[in-house]
Amino acid sequence: MIAVQTPLRRFLLLPGNRHLTENLLNALSAVLVRRHGAMLERLADFADAACLVVPQDLPMAFLITLRAPPLAPRLQLVDPARMDTARVEAPRATIRADIATLFELLEGRIDGDALFFSRDLTVEGDMAVVVALRNAVDDAGIDLIADATSMLGPFAAPAERLGRSMAGFAAQLQRRFSPAGGRMA
Numbered sequence: 001m002i003a004v005q006t007p008l009r010r011f012l013l014l015p016g017n018r019h020l021t022e023n024l025l026n027a028l029s030a031v032l033v034r035r036h037g038a039m040l041e042r043l044a045d046f047a048d049a050a051c052l053v054v055p056q057d058l059p060m061a062f063l064i065t066l067r068a069p070p071l072a073p074r075l076q077l078v079d080p081a082r083m084d085t086a087r088v089e090a091p092r093a094t095i096r097a098d099i100a101t102l103f104e105l106l107e108g109r110i111d112g113d114a115l116f117f118s119r120d121l122t123v124e125g126d127m128a129v130v131v132a133l134r135n136a137v138d139d140a141g142i143d144l145i146a147d148a149t150s151m152l153g154p155f156a157a158p159a160e161r162l163g164r165s166m167a168g169f170a171a172q173l174q175r176r177f178s179p180a181g182g183r184m185a
Contacts, residue, residue, distance in 0.1 A: 093125035
């Protein structure tokens with residue numbers, strides 16, 4: 001598995017690719033704030049706090065830096081294996097789970113407490129930051145596919161249908177090839 005991830009990690013973390021990916025993630029972050037603005041009010045006390053989100057089945061992690069409203073959180077791609085030498089701020093909290101679980105958490109479709117106690121989700125560091133994030137996204141009603149495709153104007157509806165179809169196909173693949181049967185919508 002490491003042999004497969006190493007070229008992907010190198011590709012995604014190349015300066016040009018990293019910049020493009022971070023720009024897309026930050027554009028999505030701005031859309032989420034625009035469509036679910038109440039989230040920011042719940043996170044206002046944690047402006048400048050950084051949280052590292054580590055998808056255990058991807059070769060990179062996301063450093064989310066919360067900012068004072070009305071600014072959207074800033075996202076950076078980081079190599080979790082090199083966090084100690086990276087020129088990024090130290091996270092106050094770290095969240096680890098597989099990517100499907102993280103998406104389900106973001107959309108509020110799964111109980112974070114149950115995942116934590118079953119050890120499908122691990123949390124380290126400042127629990128107050130993690131609880132604030134969880135409460136903010138639980139109440140936001142985020143739908144990543146609808147939110148992301150809303151940026152496409154007149155192409156939003158067909159792009160959303162395509163996105164939902166691709167998500168369904170990805171879920172089927174994960175169920176078929178995952179030893180645990182996987183969770184993904």
